[in-house]
Amino acid sequence: MQVDRLTSGPYEHERLHNGEHDAAELLGVPSNSLDIKKLSDPIPTAADKWQLLPAFLRVKGLVKQHIDSFNYFIEVDLKKIVKANELVTSDVDPGFYLKYTGIRVGMPERLDPDAANRSITPHECRLRDMTYAAPVAVDIEYTRGKSRVIRKGVVIGRMPIMLRSARCVLTGKNEAEMAQMQECPLDPGGYFIVRGTEKVILVQEQMSKNRIIVQKDSKGFMGANVQSSTHELKSKTYVYIKNNRLYLKHNMIAEDVPLVVAMRAMGMTADKEIAQLIAGIDPLYLDMLSPTLEEGAASKIFTQRAALEFIGAKVKGIGRRQGAPRRTPHEDALDVLANVVVAHVPVNSSDFRAKCVYMAMMARRVLQAVSKGEDTDDLDYLGNKRLELAGQLIALLFEDLFKRFNSDLKLNVDKVLKKPNLARAFDVYNQLLCHGDLITQGLTRAISTGNWSLKRFKMDRAGVTHILSRLSYIAALGMMTRISSQFEKTRKVSGPRALQPSQWGMLCPADTPEGELCGLVKNLALMTHITTDDEEEPIRRVAFALGVEDASLITGTELHAPGTHIVFLNGLILGITRSAQRFVWHFRTLRRSGRIPAFVSIYIDDHRNSVNISADNGRICRPVIIVENGKSRVKDEHIQQLMRDEMQFDDFLRLGLIEYLDVNEENDTNIAIYENEIKPYTTHLEIEPFTLLGAVAGLIPYPHHNQSPRNTYQSAMGKQAIGAIAYNQLNRIDTLLYLMVYPQQPMVKTKTIELINYDKLPAGQNGSVFVMSYSGYDIEDALVINKASLDRGFGRCQVMRKFTAIVRKYANGTYDRVLGAPTTPDGTVLDKYSQVDDDGMAAPGVRLENGQVYLNKQSPVDGGNDINAGTGAADTVEYRPTPMTFKYPDHGYVDKVMITTSETDQTLIKFLLRQTRRPELGDKFSSRHGQKGVCGIIVQQEDMPFTDRGIYPDIIMNPHGFPSRMTVGKLMEFVASKAGAVKGELQYGTCFGGSRMEDMCRILVEHGYSYTGKDYVTSGITGEPVGAYIFNGATYYQRLKHMVADKMHARARGPRAVLTRQPTEGRSRDGGLRLGEMEKDCLIGYGASMLLLERLMISSDVFEVHVCEGCGYIGYKGWCQMCRSSKSMVPIKIPYACKLLFQELQSMNILPRLMMENI
Amino acid sequence: MNGSAHVGDQNAPRVRIRSLDKTNVDFVLSNTSLSVANSLRRVMIAEVPTMAIDLVEFYENTTVLADEYIAHRLGLIPLVSHTVDKFKYTRDCTCAEYCKECSVEFTLHIKCTESGTRTVYSSELISSNKDVVPVLETEDDRGAILVKMRKGQELNVHCIAKKGVAKEHSKWSPCAAVAFEYDPHNNLRHLDYWYEKSIKDEWPLSKNALEEQERDPSAPFDYKAEPTTFYFNVETIGCLDPQEVVTKATRVLQEKLGGLQLALDEDQAPDAAANVDDGEPWV
Structure with a gap:
């Protein structure tokens, strides 16, 4: 049989042929199925369009969302914040002012005084427990006495810098320069280094702001609510229907106000105008509206004044500033309506019309929902969600701190200016300098603790930041793509946890944790991008230029006329268009030609007769190929140019070959997955279907053949696999570091693996695996492992642990000291101290046993705070030993010793202790298909079964692992990697593609193996063939971090807690093994009273x-x-x-x- | 192997070598039972003594690899062990730690002074015994890579190679792969082929099938038949010649049996009761 060579390159994506394979066909017997096969093959056009992916990742990197967001903050948002808070004045001297005219963030700098080279590398910060931060400098203009002073570059604080962001020293460096800085070129960046620890600000998922959401409330009333968010405040406004009447509800108004009254208070007094705005001329809506209008009439409130008085009486008193004049209820109402209710709709000089229209729109949505039979919005729909990233979170924090900084500054200025007859003209510059710590401390504290508390927005979030997990490269990468949800996990609703269809291509369907956070913590798919803010003004101008009629110039009748679409921009009503399709087409054409930013989305909502333009931040979007007239715009020649490096990803965007779609716009399109599926109505084409998986789930070979939970399990386990962490792994001093001695790249790769560089930093080894039962020590997923393989280094790993000591200086002038090993009176050194050198430290390479000292430190007995206690002279000070001892049952070696000073000028000593471990009984292993197992027995090579070619297994896996798990992908990995091994090439198991089983079987047959992957196997014990043919092949096995050596624990007698005299708890304290509640119940049930007495009292x-x-x-x-x-x-x-x-x-x-x- | 058999005996086991080169021997063992053939296979893998580095003293190691890492790599280097019989096992030797009788010393002291990458090969190990050196395939083979160094890095180790067997650690195994097969036509029906349509098409015959006749399918099945011919292919890692591995393995097997024989004989002697628990009589 012929193989179509055009479509069988390793990178070629093909749909796997379903149906059974014909054995004869596989064995090379000619068949006549060729023609039928040809027809179902994809048409070979722009076949390498997946090449766009590496191009995309080259431009954006794997964690582009974090870095883009932080860059936006540094370059744009920061300036906006300063602009919004630019003026500081004094209540005392009206002539005084200070104005910020500019702000800049510099490059990271060291704080050490007298340093010649002030530039600092991230790695130095990690090692020396410093913060990777850059100075924030402002330009100011202020008055000094009578003169005006301009100063540039006044440092007001230090900003932690995200690695690989625009202000990071690593940006734009090549591999050699990175190596010079001891940085791994494959490290994705996107995290901060605060006090030596790597901190990630997780992406936070929230409901979108400033958008109307129709929902039933807890009492069963249909209502539209909108969460307004401006720089000043956040507030939530409800318009809901109760007994067929519409009401306005807001936290600031004690009672619900009839909607008509609220409209009147905003100056819309005529019932007709209100009715027109809400219902247009639709008789259905007018009917529904009549009870509302009747209530308005019944309330006898007909003027704006009366309505304002009515509302004013209900406005909740807010803590008014002291000295502010008491306002009338009427003023209160006006203030609340203008600034708090639907706060995001601006009210310029008491022109409430826009707000009226907006509220009418909310009311219309409610009526619409009621009339269409409870047609509410889906809260879990991804288009109603926004993702908050590091940049936004830091912007919130910075704005808060900057405001506080300015108010503190103002208080101080007032204090000084109050003094009569200043000797010299007051210079605010000096005041400015001494406030520098507020911003620095605020930022570093928030990032290092993860507590985001902003009083302004009543925001008090904990756990925003996490320590970057460096267990493996994948763990770190997985952390950077993680999204945490704001929903409480205790609520028993399944909605937020369920997989939403709108997540396709945006969020990974497999990668979510099991248990309480299942479905709440998500991960980004491979090509997802998260938007940052785009300027509204140019978009508004473009919209008007394209024929949108300004909302402020039209009546309600026109607004809701049939065939008209209301145009929204970021949730605000912009105007109307009578030819929505054409408007959207023009708009998209402009965007594709680069006249409008690429991340601005536009879509038509036919249910609401609206056109929605979004340019706000936090929208999830992804790139797709544009299809025009049934043809993909990306042609083969473009891909050729891309591969020749003549085109970049951004060129595709610029030329309008591809575009970014957000979730809402995606709903307005028709995306073909494969090129041969393009129909006349198709608008877009996927770049590659496998990008719907995230980076972590992308490691799984043939995941589309697995039962879906297995992919989820692997996504969790891939993060625990021991392997290579980074190129700089041996220069790092981390709290805990697991390194595999001989990591290998998998025989069956995926394109994702290559894209995320897992092949360069792998975590696992290809083992020869036989699927058979052996010895009975393999039940319940236990593995049988070949001793010879372990001898040769299979699964061997190193465990590195950091131990830090600070040589302190105390308030009374005393300080810790580090001494050489003490000698006994007869001149010998105790074994405990035998490894300590003259400098008081164990040298690198030295072997440490349990209980041996590696740092012989002594601290003053009275280190206290009492400054007068000692003179600080060493000879008068009494010391007590405070050594650091090695406390692990197995021996270890000193790998590194580092002596340095920290930011606070304390001497810092870090020890890196190393253990090398070969797998032992009970260590955990896993393949890439969620099939974990522990080592059940280690068998001599000669006892192992072997094939007729003398191939022995490294691992024997019990076949009972397959039927219930249904991990067909694993079976395919076996065959593909076996074929790859016999042919001497790598195979691909990319999702929705990969090496075809037919080809793999053919390779096996060509090399004299059975196409089934099974072999004739002889028992190593008897020499007789085993009863069945054994399925075997090379399979990628990961060694997981759970090792017996870290968990093994038993105790007979040991330490007890001081207070209760009961045995201590936990392995680390050599604790007792608890006879728990349920065990106790068993013994009671059995009636073993004496045993109970012994366990619960005598032995305790x-x-x-x-x-x-x-x-x-x-x-x-x-x-x-x-x-x-x-x-x-x-x-x-x-x-x-x-x-x-x-x-x-x-x-x-x-x-x-x-x-x-x-x- | 059978005590009564001698050369030329029709019932004695026979060995026919089909091919032999530097690392491979392909032979047919016939006129013996399956248990004997399998024993031979097991002994070749696990109990033929060779030399391998067992202790490493580090004087200086500023390479990127940890001490244990390099020690492990050194241990796995195959050493030419033709003279292994001249050495004693260290546990049987009279010396305190190690001596010339039971070990060979190696030194390796390399410091990288050039600006590029300095690769250290196993051939750079300096042996104290000209007969026990790292295995090299050809004249200009430099052996296995031990470690790569950059400027300023240094490795100074002293290694002690000892005699041992692969039962203890597989670094002492002389074999890479041992292929073993009998009854290629499945005449004895020890196998139950799995197939979709046709056994013949789906299960290709091995090359050993040429050696034997396929059973006449019409003939009645002889359920008493025993396998007598075994096809071996022994591939070595170079420390011993393939034929050496086989002969040494038979000797080891013989010694073990001899020891057993001796113990049994003594057991039957009248004064046997006196020395029952007398250590390990066959060693």
Whole structure:
């Protein structure tokens, strides 16, 4: 049979042929199915369009969303914030002012005084526990006495810098320069280094702001709500229908206001105008509106004044500023309506019309929902969601801090200016300099603790930042694409957790944790981009130029006339258009030609008769190929140019070959997945279907053949696999670092693997795996492992641990000291100290056993805060030893010792201790298909089964792992990697593509193997063939971080807690093994009372007390203090905790008496 | 192997070598039972003694690889072990730690002074015994890569190679792969082929099938038949010649049996009761 060579390159995506394979066909027997096959093959056009992916990643990088967001903040948002808060004036001297005219963030700088080269690398920050931060400089203009002063570059604080952002020293550096800076070129960046730890600001998922959402409230009333968000405040406004009447509800207004009254208060007094705005001339809506209008009439409020008085009486008093004049209810109402209710609709000089129209729009949405039978919005729809990134979060924080900085500055200025007769003209510059810590401290504290508390927005979020997991490269990468949701996890609704169809291509369907956070924590797909803000003004102008009629110039009748579409821009009503299709087409054409920013989205909502333009931040979008007249705009020649490096990804965008679609616009398109599926109505073409998976799920070979939870399990486990972390892994000093000794790239790769460089930093090894039962030590997914493989380095790993010591200086002038090993009186050195050098530290390469000292440090006995206590002279100070000892059962080696000073000028000593571990019984392994197992037995090579060619397995896996798990992808990986191994090439298991099983089977047959992947296997023990043919092949196995050496624990006797005298808890404290509640219940049920007594008391905290039979009081050594006698004391044994309880009760004036009785 | 058999005996096991080169021997073992053939295979893998580096003393290691890492790599280097029989196992030797009787010393001291990458090969190990050196395939083969160094890095180690067997650690195994097969036509029906349509099409015959006749399918099945001919292919890693591996393996097997024989004989002797628990009689 012929193979169509055109379509069988390793990169070629093909749809797998379904149906059964004909054995004869695979074996090369000619068949006549060729013609039929040809027809179903994809048409070879622009076949390498997947090449756009690496081009995309080259431009954007893997964590572009974080970096883009931070860059936007630094370049644009920061300036806007300063512009909005530019003026500081004084209440005392009206002539004084200070104006910020500009702000800049510099490059990261070191703080060390007298440093010649002030530039600093991220790696130095990691090692020296410093913050990777750059100075924030402002230009100011202020008055000094009578003169005006301009200063440029005044540093007001330090801003932590995101790695690989525009202000990072790593940006634009090549691999060699990166190596010079000890930085891994494959590291994605996008995180911060604060006090030496790498911190990620997770992407936060939220409901979109400034958009009308129609929903039923808890009482069952249909309502439209909008969460307004401006720089000043956030507020939520509701318009809802109750007993067929519309009301306005807002937190600031104590009672719900009839909508008509609210409209009148905003100056729209005529019922007709209100009715027109809400209902147009549609009789259905007019009917529905009549009860509302009747109520308005019944309320006898007909003028704006009356309506304002009515609302004003209900406005909640906010803490008014002192001295502010008391306002009338009417003014209150006006203020609330103008600035708080639907705050994002601007009210310019009391022109409430825009707000009226907006509220009418909300009311119309409610009526629409009611009339269409509960047609509410889907809260879980991704188009109603916005993702908040590092840039936005830091912007919020910075604005808060900057405002506080300015108000503090103002207070100080007032204080100084109040003084009469200043000797010199007051220079605010000096004041400015001494406030620098506020911003620096605020930013670093928020990032290092993850507590985002902004009083302005009543925002108090914890856990915004996380320590970047460096368990493996994939773990770090997975963390950068993670999205955490703001929903509470306790709520028992499935909606937010469920997989939404709108997540296609945007969020990974597989990568989510199991358990309580399932579905709430998500991950971005491979090509997802998250937008930043675009300027509204140019878009508005373009819209008007394209024929949009300004909303302020038209009546309600026109607004809701049939065939008219209302145009929204970022949720605000812009105007109307009578030819929506044409308008949108023109708009898109402009965007494709680059006249409008690429991330501005536009779509028609036919249900609402609206055209929505969005240019706000946090929208999720992705690039797709544009299809025109049934043809993909990306042609083969473009791809050729791309591969020749003559075109970049951005050129495709510029030429209008591809465009970004956000979730809402995606709904307005028709996207073909494959080129041969393009129909006349198709508007777009996917770049590659496998990009719907994220970076972590992209590692799985043939994931489209697996049962879906298995891909989810692997997505969780891939992050625990031990492998290579980064190119600089040996220069890093991390708290805990697992490194594989011989990591290999997988035999069956995916395109994602190559794109995210997993082949350069792999975590796992290709093992020869036989699927058969062996020895009975393989039940419940246990693996049988070949001892010879372990001898040769299979699964071997290194564990590095950091231990930090600070040589402190104390307030009283004393300081810690580090000394050489102490000698015993007879001149020998104790074994405990034998590894310590003269400098008091163990040298690199030295072997440490449990209990040996590696840093012989001593601290002053009185290190205290009492400054007068000591003179600081070393000879008068008493020291106590505070050494650092190696506390692991197995031995380890000193890998590195680093001595440096931290930012606070304390001497910092870091030890990196290393252990090399070969796999042992109970260590955990996993393939890439969610099939984890522990090592059940290690078998000598000669006892292992082997094929007729003398191939032995590294791992034997029990076949019972397959039927219930249904990981067909794993079976395919076996065959593909076996074929790859015999042919000497790598195979691909890319999702929705990859090497075809037919080809793989053919390769196997060509090399004398069975196409089934099975082989004739002889038992190593008897020499006889085993009863069945054994399915085998090379499979990528990951060693997971869970190792017996870290968990093994037993105790007979050991330490006890001081207070209760019960055994301590936990392995790290050599704790006891708890006989828990359920175990206790078993023993009760069984009636083993003596065993219970022994376990719960005798082996735990038994204590003998002497009890007075007379008074029942606990005495002491046969003496009752209460009865003042020793006559009737009896010793009894009770748990110490019980005795403790009695004494605690006594201290609260409760006297428990123990009454004795003979039994 | 059979005590009564001698050369030329019709019932004695026979070995026919089909091909032999530097690293491979292909032979047919016939006139023996399956258990004997399998024993031979197991012994070749696990119990033929060779030399391998077992202890490494580090004087200086400023390379990127950790000490254990390099020690492990050194251990896995195949050493030419034709003279392995002249050495004692260290546990049987009279010396305290190691000596010339039971070990070979290697030194390696390399410092990178050039600006590029300096690759250290196993051929750079300096042996104290000219007969025990790292295996090199050809004259200009430099052996296995131990470590790569950059300017200023230094490696100074002292290694002690000892005699051992692969049962303890697979670095002492002389074999890479041992292929083993019998009854290529499945005349004995030890196998139950899995197939979709036709056994013949789907299960290609191995080259050993040429050696034997296929059973006449019409003839009645002889359920008492035993396998007598075994096809071996032994591939070595170079420390011993392939034929050496086979002969040494038979010797090891013989010694083990001899030891057993001796123990049994003593057991039957009248005064056997006196020395029952007398250590390991066959060593």
